[in-house]
Amino acid sequence: MDAPVPRPNYPQLADFMCFAVYSTNLAYGRAYKAILEELGVTYTQWIAIVALWEEDHQTVGGLGEKLFLESNTLTPILKKLETLGYLHRGRDPKDERQVIVSLTDAGRALRQKGAQKTLVKATGLEPDEFRALQKAIVKLRTNLIRHAAEPTD
Amino acid sequence: MDAPVPRPNYPQLADFMCFAVYSTNLAYGRAYKAILEELGVTYTQWIAIVALWEEDHQTVGGLGEKLFLESNTLTPILKKLETLGYLHRGRDPKDERQVIVSLTDAGRALRQKGAQKTLVKATGLEPDEFRALQKAIVKLRTNLIRHAAEPTD
DNA sequence: CCCATATAAATCGGATGCGATTAAATCGGA
DNA sequence: TCCGATTTAATCGCATCCGATTTATATGGG
Numbered sequence: 001m002d003a004p005v006p007r008p009n010y011p012q013l014a015d016f017m018c019f020a021v022y023s024t025n026l027a028y029g030r031a032y033k034a035i036l037e038e039l040g041v042t043y044t045q046w047i048a049i050v051a052l053w054e055e056d057h058q059t060v061g062g063l064g065e066k067l068f069l070e071s072n073t074l075t076p077i078l079k080k081l082e083t084l085g086y087l088h089r090g091r092d093p094k095d096e097r098q099v100i101v102s103l104t105d106a107g108r109a110l111r112q113k114g115a116q117k118t119l120v121k122a123t124g125l126e127p128d129e130f131r132a133l134q135k136a137i138v139k140l141r142t143n144l145i146r147h148a149a150e151p152t153d
Numbered sequence: 154m155d156a157p158v159p160r161p162n163y164p165q166l167a168d169f170m171c172f173a174v175y176s177t178n179l180a181y182g183r184a185y186k187a188i189l190e191e192l193g194v195t196y197t198q199w200i201a202i203v204a205l206w207e208e209d210h211q212t213v214g215g216l217g218e219k220l221f222l223e224s225n226t227l228t229p230i231l232k233k234l235e236t237l238g239y240l241h242r243g244r245d246p247k248d249e250r251q252v253i254v255s256l257t258d259a260g261r262a263l264r265q266k267g268a269q270k271t272l273v274k275a276t277g278l279e280p281d282e283f284r285a286l287q288k289a290i291v292k293l294r295t296n297l298i299r300h301a302a303e304p305t306d
Numbered sequence: 307c308c309c310a311t312a313t314a315a316a317t318c319g320g321a322t323g324c325g326a327t328t329a330a331a332t333c334g335g336a
Numbered sequence: 337t338c339c340g341a342t343t344t345a346a347t348c349g350c351a352t353c354c355g356a357t358t359t360a361t362a363t364g365g366g
Contacts, residue, residue, distance in 0.1 A: 183324095
């Protein structure tokens with residue numbers, strides 16, 4: 001029988017922060033499935049509608065800043081939501097480069113329909129825990145974005 | 154001038170736990186970009202290699218359990234990694250339904266090359282904070298998975 | 307032994323993300 | 337004014353993710 005080959009003892013995948021975030025994002029997608037099926041939209045489509053409810057008549061770029069997405073991802077999603085009748089897209093007459101996105105009545109109605117359906121209970125967290133964890137994750141996000149923007153060192 | 158239309162005051166997208174996780178996952182992907190380019194693999198390809206380093210000769214299903222992915226996602230990725238020379242795929246002679254995946258020498262070398270490159274500092278978190286947040290996110294993931302598995306209530 | 311059932315992986319189509327590029331409009335300095 | 341640089345969306349190709357189905361193999365009751 002061979003002697004075991006000595007190997008470096010690297011940190012386990014289960015302890016990676018990136019993997020915790022990655023796999024929890026997958027888990028959220030699966031947990032959300034039933035709600036999103038009822039609403040008839042995907043997750044990304046849904047957060048676009050939520051963001052537009054909070055601030056209507058946004059440009060694609062402005063909406064993208066809030067969703068952390070760029071036009072290459074957002075444009076097809078917004079076009080799809082337009083064909084579904086939930087929003088309107090139109091060039092800004094003041095600056096024809098920009099496209100203004102606005103919710104339709106159907107889009108606002110969908111936002112309200114979805115407002116009741118939440119996964120807060122599914123997190124199994126107490127309100128204080130929930131808020132603290134949410135803030136900690138956002139802080140992590142902020143730090144990662146700062147890191148990506150800085151020159152490599 | 155019109156009076157403002159009264160609207161329900163829903164929670165802000167910025168306070169959604171799901172969106173914190175979703176957007177932090179995007180941020181991780183962007184922060185990882187430089188490292189992954191050096192390694193010449195994508196994020197999902199990389200975690201597959203890390204998981205195989207920890208336990209070699211796994212079935213597609215077993216690997217999928219650890220990565221929270223199923224064969225429909227994993228199979229194309231493993232085929233790609235095979236063409237890149239980082240792993241070997243072969244049917245289990247004991248049960249021809251199963252495919253056993255094993256790292257090649259090149260795959261192990263890649264794992265070692267990537268071991269030095271980490272984003273721990275980019276999180277901007279102290280070691281205690283880091284561990285606590287990582288555990289809290291994993292707990293959230295566990296709760297979400299339990300919720301998705303339970304009959305709808 | 308036979309065949310219905312179960313299991314594992316693969317396949318296929320739709321919807322993101324994203325790097326790279328393109329097209330159109332605006333800006334700004336000579 | 338003119339034209340190159342900048343800005344904003346959109347387009348394109350590749351790599352996930354996932355629901356649904358298919359294929360191949362294994363299992364078990366009669």
